[in-house]
Amino acid sequence: MSVRQALLALLEQGPMYGYQLRSEFEQRTGGTWPLNVGQVYTTLTRLERDGLVAGAGADDEGHVVYRLTEDGHGEVATWFTTPVARTQPPRDELAIKLALAVTVPGVDVGRVIQQQRTATMKALQDYTRLKRSERGAERVDLAWGLVLDSLVFAAEAEIRWLDHCESRLRRAAREQSAAPASAPVQEEAR
Amino acid sequence: MSAVLTLDRVSRVHGEGASAVEALKSVTFTAAAGELVAVMGPSGSGKSTLLTLAGGLDSPTSGTVTVEGADLGSLGLKDRARMRRTAIGYVFQDFNLIPALTAAENVALPLELDGQRPRAARAAARLALDEVGIGHLADRFPDDMSGGQAQRVAIARAVVGERRLILADEPTGALDTETGEDILQLLRARCDAGAAGVLVTHEARHAAWADRVVFLRDGVVVDESGSAPVDALLDAGQGR
Ligand SMILES: Nc1ncnc2c1ncn2[C@@H]1O[C@H](COP(=O)(O)OP(=O)(O)OP(=O)(O)O)[C@@H](O)[C@H]1O
Ligand SMILES: [Mg+2]
Numbered sequence: 275m276s277v278r279q280a281l282l283a284l285l286e287q288g289p290m291y292g293y294q295l296r297s298e299f300e301q302r303t304g305g306t307w308p309l310n311v312g313q314v315y316t317t318l319t320r321l322e323r324d325g326l327v328a329g330a331g332a333d334d335e336g337h338v339v340y341r342l343t344e345d346g347h348g349e350v351a352t353w354f355t356t357p358v359a360r361t362q363p364p365r366d367e368l369a370i371k372l373a374l375a376v377t378v379p380g381v382d383v384g385r386v387i388q389q390q391r392t393a394t395m396k397a398l399q400d401y402t403r404l405k406r407s408e409r410g411a412e413r414v415d416l417a418w419g420l421v422l423d424s425l426v427f428a429a430e431a432e433i434r435w436l437d438h439c440e441s442r443l444r445r446a447a448r449e450q451s452a453a454p455a456s457a458p459v460q461e462e463a464r
Numbered sequence: 465m466s467a468v469l470t471l472d473r474v475s476r477v478h479g480e481g482a483s484a485v486e487a488l489k490s491v492t493f494t495a496a497a498g499e500l501v502a503v504m505g506p507s508g509s510g511k512s513t514l515l516t517l518a519g520g521l522d523s524p525t526s527g528t529v530t531v532e533g534a535d536l537g538s539l540g541l542k543d544r545a546r547m548r549r550t551a552i553g554y555v556f557q558d559f560n561l562i563p564a565l566t567a568a569e570n571v572a573l574p575l576e577l578d579g580q581r582p583r584a585a586r587a588a589a590r591l592a593l594d595e596v597g598i599g600h601l602a603d604r605f606p607d608d609m610s611g612g613q614a615q616r617v618a619i620a621r622a623v624v625g626e627r628r629l630i631l632a633d634e635p636t637g638a639l640d641t642e643t644g645e646d647i648l649q650l651l652r653a654r655c656d657a658g659a660a661g662v663l664v665t666h667e668a669r670h671a672a673w674a675d676r677v678v679f680l681r682d683g684v685v686v687d688e689s690g691s692a693p694v695d696a697l698l699d700a701g702q703g704r
Binding site for chain 2 (some may be wrong): 376394395
């Protein structure tokens, strides 16, 4: 995730210092992707070097406050109007694990799937519980609610995919056991 | 927690001889007061079979089904029918609404059959329709509604009155994601208020509202997921 873009976007609200930026970010994302303050300050330094933010003096307690420059505003506008690239999928450990499980001998793939499904379902139950308490809260935080929904839909997609993998495997196993007589013929044909 | 529903080593064989299908194979299952249990599994795994047995709409080939302490198999026809009207709320996979009755009349029917005054029954029906978000459609006929609206009438009919056991077969199939969530919220609230609920669903997102999720495969319970500590959430969130 681009910390750089997120910080720039937050500064659209007005000048802020590092700690403030971090807490504004975490309020919206519920601490799902923790940011450390060091990372925030390093990023601000780079943004200043690139002319996207500028120091705007210090507040009463001496915190250095940053504001967007003209170029900074432009960068934020560009970010919001450009779709997130889908060309390079992030490395997915689970997909890789299953791809290997079906090819490496001696792995009980069904069990791998079942255990993963149970674990993902537990995570999904936890997200849902958070959502329920979110709904009960007096003021529902829309931003964090949407991030939570995104986690919910991703976990659901993973479970659907696991179900799909399981039924494909079962089908493959059925086809294999249904066609033992024709298998040698195919061998000869090759 | 006391068990409202218990299935003890229940099997159900459909048909006979070579064409016999063993839809459930010695399944043991409970739902306690205050608990919502989700049942998931591929098409044909026995989910609806389990639910119809729990609701007394079908009888097991072997094993016992107990609701609120009463063995459904040893109840007479009359007592069983009464139980179905008063203690058990059932949402059918295909809604099962009566086309000649309006939404409010459909919902009020089980109450009226149970001897409630028509006016009180209608008032309770309107309240239940409000709860599922279609109070304004109380006087419409099922055929003049969208699939999602008819589904909500079926849900209102299942939760109206003081049902102790709510059984729902794919109650969100025809609903969009937000309406589906409202329905889950409603089922959840009924269970939090003391009912036992069993929810059959293909959607993991909805199953996640349950306290327990039971996975069926070929008529057998293969897996169960209960509540997990919140730490598991953070691990899961950071792992990816
Ligand atoms: N009345 C019946 N006669 C014969 N077989 C039946 C009958 N009812 C169900 N079955 C069979 O029993 C098995 C389980 O059916 P069931 O309806 O319980 O599945 P399900 O899990 O609810 O599936 P779906 O997700 O498609 O609704 C299936 O193989 C089905 O064909
Ligand atoms: Mg079914």
